[in-house]
Amino acid sequence: MRKAWRVADVRAAEDALMAHLPEGTLMQRAAAGLARRCALILRNVYGAHVTLLVGAGNNGGDALYAGAILANRGAAVTAILLDPARVHEAGLKALKDSGGRTAEQPPRTVDLIIDGIVGIGAKGGLRSGAAAALHKAQGRRGRHGQRPTIVAVDVPSGVDVDTGDVPGKAVQADVTVTFGCLKPAHVVGPAAPLAGEVELVDIGLRPWLMADPAILVPDRKDIVNALPKHRPTDEKYTRGVVGIATGSKTYPGAAILSTWGALAGPTGMVRYAGGARQYVVQAHPSVVATDRITEAGRVQAWVVGSGLGTDEAAATAVRTVLASSLPVVLDADALNLLVDGTMADLMRGRSAPLVLTPHDREFARLAGEEPGPDRVAAAQRLAAHTNAVVLLKGDRTIVATPSGQAYANPTGSAALATGGTGDVLAGLLGSLLAGGLRPEVAAVTAAYLHGLAGREAARQGPVSASDVAAALRPVVNDLRPGDQENVVTPK
Numbered sequence: 001m002r003k004a005w006r007v008a009d010v011r012a013a014e015d016a017l018m019a020h021l022p023e024g025t026l027m028q029r030a031a032a033g034l035a036r037r038c039a040l041i042l043r044n045v046y047g048a049h050v051t052l053l054v055g056a057g058n059n060g061g062d063a064l065y066a067g068a069i070l071a072n073r074g075a076a077v078t079a080i081l082l083d084p085a086r087v088h089e090a091g092l093k094a095l096k097d098s099g100g101r102t103a104e105q106p107p108r109t110v111d112l113i114i115d116g117i118v119g120i121g122a123k124g125g126l127r128s129g130a131a132a133a134l135h136k137a138q139g140r141r142g143r144h145g146q147r148p149t150i151v152a153v154d155v156p157s158g159v160d161v162d163t164g165d166v167p168g169k170a171v172q173a174d175v176t177v178t179f180g181c182l183k184p185a186h187v188v189g190p191a192a193p194l195a196g197e198v199e200l201v202d203i204g205l206r207p208w209l210m211a212d213p214a215i216l217v218p219d220r221k222d223i224v225n226a227l228p229k230h231r232p233t234d235e236k237y238t239r240g241v242v243g244i245a246t247g248s249k250t251y252p253g254a255a256i257l258s259t260w261g262a263l264a265g266p267t268g269m270v271r272y273a274g275g276a277r278q279y280v281v282q283a284h285p286s287v288v289a290t291d292r293i294t295e296a297g298r299v300q301a302w303v304v305g306s307g308l309g310t311d312e313a314a315a316t317a318v319r320t321v322l323a324s325s326l327p328v329v330l331d332a333d334a335l336n337l338l339v340d341g342t343m344a345d346l347m348r349g350r351s352a353p354l355v356l357t358p359h360d361r362e363f364a365r366l367a368g369e370e371p372g373p374d375r376v377a378a379a380q381r382l383a384a385h386t387n388a389v390v391l392l393k394g395d396r397t398i399v400a401t402p403s404g405q406a407y408a409n410p411t412g413s414a415a416l417a418t419g420g421t422g423d424v425l426a427g428l429l430g431s432l433l434a435g436g437l438r439p440e441v442a443a444v445t446a447a448y449l450h451g452l453a454g455r456e457a458a459r460q461g462p463v464s465a466s467d468v469a470a471a472l473r474p475v476v477n478d479l480r481p482g483d484q485e486n487v488v489t490p491k
């Protein structure tokens, strides 16, 4: 897992580390890493035109020192000082000593913009002077007529570093070079896409980060490790059976999509219980279907949710699975039914795993308030209140546990923002739960695979939920080691 830490924890670690180092060492390390990445982007540093947007703090200092390194290598470096009275003096001297200059306006040619406006000391969106300077620099063209590349120092300026919120104007970076560790704004909320590609430069901070990370971000290896492996002795029941109670005669599509998602998961069998049974069996002949949950036979986890409606039969379905001692995923309509107080008691009283998968509007109904600017904290509050793992959907889907652990999903695609993709996700998640994964691991794994499937589907053109469901199987296959031949014929 990659890890992101909040500003207060980063500052505490920096203070502890700096106490052991000569003054300025950390900034030199940061600037060296920043300049290295800028040089890679420019390819030919000699003769390149670099504009620094320099704010009042150490973030501006990093930009000035990196500018000095690039100027020493023959770049024409111009610094726009946004608050000249509070500029990092030593950084400015280094830049000037290396042949860089300051100016009120960006020069005519700009290949690279280094955003050193504000870093982890940011408050609110970009102030007007900074926004105007950025706008002008972005309007310039490079030596070859290209748009300038924007490299953000530490974070794209204007974002809320601890929450990933973007409260006003902010920099849209191509690359963000960050120091010591990731911060929440790199991985959650609308800030994350503004960071572009994030490069983490090691400045020796990690051993000094004593606090727990605020957010964990799974990578491919974590997902490969989480996926259950087929054992030679497996039969269908040992792989787990997932029960799907979604859809209805009115909404058979939801049932087809969620069973499709479940079929891509690790379980040996998918059972369906509900009003859309004929449609489901027609679409997926391997699914064993009944009308009611109570008739479905044994399963190791239930998914109840979308297309179910909110009538008495739907409420009974939710009550039945909540009263069971099995892991449960509640999605869509089932979440709306939870607002009823009797359900809430059943939910909080459970000891078996429960995963709730709201989008923002479902979250608002359940929690009584919008997720707001701090999506991680919002998901954590709902998880604690409901004693359930909460998977809050969105561009960077968040998974929060009742004990306060938070994960951010790094995969995904805006192409997933289309009707029915959530049904596919819920089915897959149910299969992973039935396959024996811990609820937060199942939720993180499902979101990751679903995001990859969304990307894969988007490569083929406009995306429907069926495309995402169809893309899931090859995506899962790609991450799970296949069966090996153990008798090999010598060539």
Ligand SMILES: NC(=O)C1=CN([C@@H]2O[C@H](COP(=O)(O)OP(=O)(O)OC[C@H]3O[C@@H](n4cnc5c(N)ncnc54)[C@H](O)[C@@H]3O)[C@@H](O)[C@H]2O)[C@@H](O)CC1
Pocket: 014, 018, 026, 027, 028, 030, 055, 056, 057, 058, 059, 060, 062, 117, 118, 119, 120, 121, 122, 123, 124, 125, 126, 127, 130, 153, 154, 155, 158, 179, 203
């Ligand atoms: N502390 C350290 O040891 C290190 C810090 N480093 C750099 O230092 C940065 C933090 O430096 P600072 O604590 O000086 O803080 P910043 O440089 O992030 O911000 C300082 C000033 O920016 C202005 N500002 C705040 N919000 C703004 C907004 N929305 N628009 C425009 N201006 C705004 C304020 O005047 C504030 O005092 C890090 O992000 C990183 O780039 C690195 O050099 C690595 C080492």
Ligand SMILES: Nc1ncnc2c1ncn2[C@@H]1O[C@H](COP(=O)(O)OP(=O)(O)O)[C@@H](O)[C@H]1O
Pocket: 306, 332, 359, 393, 394, 395, 396, 397, 412, 413, 414, 415, 416, 417, 418, 419, 420, 421, 422, 423, 424, 425, 450
């Ligand atoms: N802008 C976006 N970028 C990336 N993923 C998104 C975006 N909007 C929605 N998604 C994803 O698409 C899925 C939509 O699910 P949901 O809102 O339940 O839709 P439905 O109910 O139609 O199935 C979720 O997995 C969510 O994380």
Ligand SMILES: [K+]
Pocket: 059, 115, 116, 117, 118, 119, 152, 153, 154, 155, 156, 157
């Ligand atoms: K910045």
